[in-house]
Structures are given as C-alpha cells and as structure tokens.
Amino acid sequence: MVRSFVGGLELVVNLLKSDNKEVSASVCAAITNIAKGQENLAIITDHGIVPLFSKLANTNNDKLRRHLAEAISCCCMWGRNRVAFGENKAVAPLVRYLKLNDTNVHRATAQALYQLSEDGDNCITIHENGTVKLLLHMIGSPDEHLQEAAAGCVSNIRRLALAIEKARYT
Numbered sequence: 001m002v003r004s005f006v007g008g009l010e011l012v013v014n015l016l017k018s019d020n021k022e023v024s025a026s027v028c029a030a031i032t033n034i035a036k037g038q039e040n041l042a043i044i045t046d047h048g049i050v051p052l053f054s055k056l057a058n059t060n061n062d063k064l065r066r067h068l069a070e071a072i073s074c075c076c077m078w079g080r081n082r083v084a085f086g087e088n089k090a091v092a093p094l095v096r097y098l099k100l101n102d103t104n105v106h107r108a109t110a111q112a113l114y115q116l117s118e119d120g121d122n123c124i125t126i127h128e129n130g131t132v133k134l135l136l137h138m139i140g141s142p143d144e145h146l147q148e149a150a151a152g153c154v155s156n157i158r159r160l161a162l163a164i165e166k167a168r169y170t
Contacts, residue, residue, distance in 0.1 A: 007041060021061040028056075028067035030042040036084040045078050054088035062105055065097050069108035076115035084120040096128040103143060110138060110149035117156035127157050 012034065015027045030082040031049070035041045051058045053075065056068050072090065085091060094116070097109040113131065132151070138150035 001009060009043045010035070010047050013044050013052065016049075016052040016056065021059065021064050022131065024056060024059075025061065025064040025067045028053075028064065028071040032074050034110045035071065035077070038078070041075065041078040045081060049075055050081055050084040050090075051088050053120055054085060054090035057090045057093035062100065062102055065100070066102070066105045066108045066150070068159065069094060069097060069112040073108065073112040073115045076112070076118070082116055082119040082122060085116055086119060086125060091116055091125045092121050092129050093130040095126060095134075097136070098131065098134040102144065103141070106141075107143055107146040107149065110135065110146055110153060114149045114156070117153045120160055123157050123160045126153065127161075132157060143169050 012027060012030060016024055018024055018027075031044065035044065053068060053072055056064065059065060059068070072085060072094070076085070091113075094109055097105050098113075100106070113126055113135075117126055135150040135154050138146050139154065141147055141150070149158055
C-alpha cells in the first residue's frame with residue numbers, strides 16, 4: 001500500500017532529516033513496519049536509509065533509541081545493509097543503549113546487535129565496546145525475546161573468536 005503513493009517511501013525516509021526527535025522516533029517505528037516487505041526494504045535502502053539511521057544513532061532520546069534499534073534490526077535483512085551500518089559507524093553507539101535501564105530499549109538493541117553481529121567486522125566492534133558482559137546479564141532476563149537476541153549475539157561473537165583461533169593454528 002505504501003508503494004502505491006508515488007514517492008511515498010522517499011518522503012518517509014526524508015522525514016528522518018527532521019530535528020524533531022518525536023518525528024524521527026515515529027518515522028523509525030513506521031519504517032520497522034514498512035521494512036517487513038522486501039521490496040519496500042530495497043527501495044528505502046536505495047533512498048539512503050542506512051546513513052540516515054547511522055546519524056541518529058548517537059541520540060539521547062530513549063523513545064528514538066528503541067524505535068531506531070528496531071528499525072535497524074529490520075533493515076539488516078536486506079543486501080549488505082549489515083555491513084553498511086558498520087561502515088557508517090552505527091554499531092558502537094547502539095552498544096551504549098544496553099547501559100540504560102529500559103527493557104524495551106534493551107530488547108530492541110539486543111535484536112539489532114544480533115542482526116549486526118552476523119557481519120564479522122560488526123562482531124569485532126560489538127566485542128571491543130564491552131558488550132559481552134552486558135549481553136550475558138541479559139541472557140538471564142525474564143524477557144524471552146531479549147534472552148534470545150542476547151544469546152544469538154554472544155553466539156556470533158564466540159563463533160568468530162573460535163574461527164580466528166582456528167585460523168591461527170592452521
């Protein structure tokens with residue numbers, strides 16, 4: 001339905017340039033739903049969603065953090081967006097979201113980091129920013145989605161570490 005409006009997706013993406021954090025948070029929430037369609041995801045990627053999200057990553061607004069992390073998680077499902085988020089320096093700021101006391105932000109961030117950790121360079125960035133201890137703590141959360149995302153991210157970090165170790169001795 002969104003694609004039926006000529007230029008609709010481009011307009012939605014361009015709303016991320018707003019200085020209003022409430023607008024940005026609402027757009028991120030909308031993009032999370034829009035990005036569930038692969039064609040939509042391809043189009044918003046072509047309209048530069050990755051650099052725009054990356055610029056928002058250093059926000060101190062918790063509502064924006066939550067919706068941004070959810071949207072990043074969804075956008076990782078297309079092409080080389082995972083890699084592009086790392087290249088645009090969006091990974092390290094997300095790690096800081098785990099230090100907050102908001103379970104909704106934790107869940108969204110853990111899901112985003114899990115998706116981002118599918119790329120080796122992002123995995124290294126996540127590890128270097130001291131995420132493992134925070135994620136290990138979250139694996140014990142009563143929130144099942146948070147548990148699974150945190151465990152998946154730790155698993156990807158561990159797999160990469162084992163592959164590097166194996167490569168050293170072969």
